[in-house]
Amino acid sequence: MASSSSTAASVGRPSSSHRSERPPLSASASASASAYAASNVNSSRSSRSSIPTSLSSSTNGIPTSRRSRSLTPSYRTRSPSPSSSSSSYLSNDPEPGRVRVAVRLRPRIAADLSDADYPDCVEVQPELKKLKLRKNNWSAEYFRFDEVFATSASQKRVYEVVAKPVVESVLDGYNGTVMAYGQTGTGKTYTLGRMGKDDDSKRGIMVRALEDITANTSPTSDCVEISYLQLYMESIQDLLAPEKTNIPIVEDGRTGEVSVPGATVVKINSMDQFVQLLHMGEANRHAANTKLNTESSRSHAILMVFIRRSVPEQEGLDISLRETEIDKKTGRPGYHVPTIRKSKLLIVDLAGSERLDKSGSEGHLREEAKFINLSLTSLGKCINALAENSPHIPTRDSKLTRLLRDSFGGSARTSLIVTIGPSSRHHAETSSTIMFGQRAMKIVNAVKLKEEFDYESLCRKLEIQVDHLTEEVDKQQKLRENCRSEMEIKLREYQNSFAEAEKSLVSRSEFLEQENASLESRMKDFVKELKSLKDHNDLMHDEIARLEKSMKNNKLLEKENSQLAQKLKDVLDDLSQQKNYNDVMRDEVASLEMSLKLSKQQQLENSTYQKVLADTTQMYEKKIADLMKQSENSHARAESAEGHLEELKKKLTDNQILMQHVQMENSRYQKTLAETTQMYEGKIASLTREINEEHARYIDAEEQLNILRKLSSGQQNSVQILEQKEIRELKSRLQEMHQVHEATVNELQSLKKEHNDLEAEKGRLNDEIHTLRQALKVEEMRRKAAENDLVNIKKVVPESEDGFEEKRSYTKEKLNRGPSSFGQRSSIAKICEEVGLQKILSLLTCEELDVQIHAVKVVANLAAEVSSSPTTYMHTIQSHLGQMQLFFHWVLCCY
């Protein structure tokens, strides 16, 4: 037991807000209970600011030691606790921590019959909390207690006043002790351990305390356990496991905590369980029938109720924060450490002190009584020492005082109920009991909150967390393994697909290469074709050049034609001169006629001859007219020949235009061909470039594929995506190339068609040119024929140049002389028609001169006519020319 002079620790009191949750006290009991409780905890309140130096080593109010974690109320900011009903009586408690002592007077019972002659020595004044102890009839002593219960005090009221505040404190985390002390048979067991089997109102403090505790704790977050022991003849025995005897008491030298680790600890889940345990304990408790009590307890019974309550986070927040701060200081990550309040309630039913002479205990009972008295004496000594602030507290004198070390002078809140009997026969024992209580009232405990970090819970939580995490890790590992196996499968699949893709790419690339090769060969073919087209084009060029040359030749021919025309004109001029000559000849003929007339006049005698001459003249005139007509026809024919010549010229011009057109077409085609060739060359170049680029891309893709192959398995997806992307790109490029290729093929086909069309056009033009050439040839032949005719004419003309020209000019003159000469000429033509050329020619050989002269005239006129006729009629008269040549030859010979 600690010294009563030690400074009490501050007591954290619950707020009043939860007080209403408590069952309301009866009016009288409530008042008394409040007063008792107030006096019970006043000392705690008054010492709130008094912090033991040993408990607070920090100046800023933040304790650093484990012990200092028991906080003082001044630093705490907690939410109201459910068991905060004592706050009101704490507010005016001047002595918090002081042991509260109540006295209960037992009514007279059957056992007191023998004491009937003894008056009551005790008189209680509950309202004054006073007790009057009569020494004798004239003297009495008054004692003041924290509560005084009369005989009529109910069990409930006793509980609420004496035990309930302690129970609430215990629920708040303080250790508490409720102890009954008194002479044997005064009602200690009745007050504490009554079960109230038949009558609930008779339930004692143990049952009621447990009822309150179980009602105010949660089976999920709180833990209520009990141990039930008895101290019998200085041996601790487990009442719940009676085989356990002589259980050692263990004291924590550091904290001063006393424990009995060997005792059975049973977790309380229900009141029935507790009552059963209590029954079991009672059954195991040593009791005996003495003179003073038929059921006298021969041991000190100690019911230990252990309460472990988790502090709500808000209440324990400040502690957690401190923990976090500390962790921050140490540089480690802070975490919330749950706070737990571990409190202990001791309900101690002491064995009653007895005087051996009165109790009549003998033998073993006597021994028991001795032990009881010894232990009670030790307790009394300790109480005396504590009451007197003695430096030495003889707690180690007995096991009882060792067990109650914390209850008196320790950290527990203690309520002591001293039971007394009324009989004056036991005045001394009653007086002793009262004095015990009086001394106990002087003891002030250093009540402190039994709050600490719930490392066990934390440990458990952490263990659970570790288990969970381990489970999670296992699960994750399993998942990872599954995933890994799946990944491996996928990897294999990807590798396979990759290999397939690679294979397909290789085959595709081979196909592309083949395609490329075929394209290249086709390109070469195209180039060849283009070359051949070029050659053909060159040939065409040459042909065109040749045609141009031919055109030039044509021009030359034209020029030659014009020269020929000029020559023809000259010939015509010559012919006109010949005509003139004919005219002269006509004049000559006219003069001859004149001379003939003269001769007519001279030779009038020969009328027959004249007649014949006239006839002949008429005939010649007719012939001349015919000749004139023929000459006109010849002229007309010459004009038509000129028109034909003009037509030919026009045709030539048209041909030239056509040739120019053809040339232009040709140049246009050449240009188109050149453009097409250029375009195709460009396209081929771009295709070649694209193929090269594609080849380069393919090489890149191959390199990328090689790189991708080297990539780790974790990049499979991205690799696949890249591959797919690459494949898609390659496919799209291939498709594009294919489209380009198709377009090129189509274009080539269209070009081929165009080329064929051009070829056909070229053939048609060639045919046309050929036709034109044929036409030109025909024209040429005609021209040549005309030239030959002219040459022939020329050849004919020079032999009779003089006479012919004279005759032609004469004939022309005659013809130009007007109607008379024309009439003469007409008569010559008429003569020719009527007589016939053969006959006229035969007349030339006539012996008669006049006849010959006429015949000559006719033939001359005829010749003049023929010489003036166009070349086209030369053929028709060609047959006569031989005869005419002979005739002229003969005429010349004659002349």
Ligand SMILES: Nc1ncnc2c1ncn2[C@@H]1O[C@H](COP(=O)(O)OP(=O)(O)OP(=O)(O)O)[C@@H](O)[C@H]1O
């Ligand atoms: N307040 C009371 N009202 C009525 N009967 C009582 C009262 N107190 C005690 N008794 C009776 O007195 C008798 C003795 O009581 P009890 O056994 O509780 O005394 P005790 O103090 O425990 O004795 P011991 O120390 O020998 O065990 C019992 O029969 C009990 O019923």
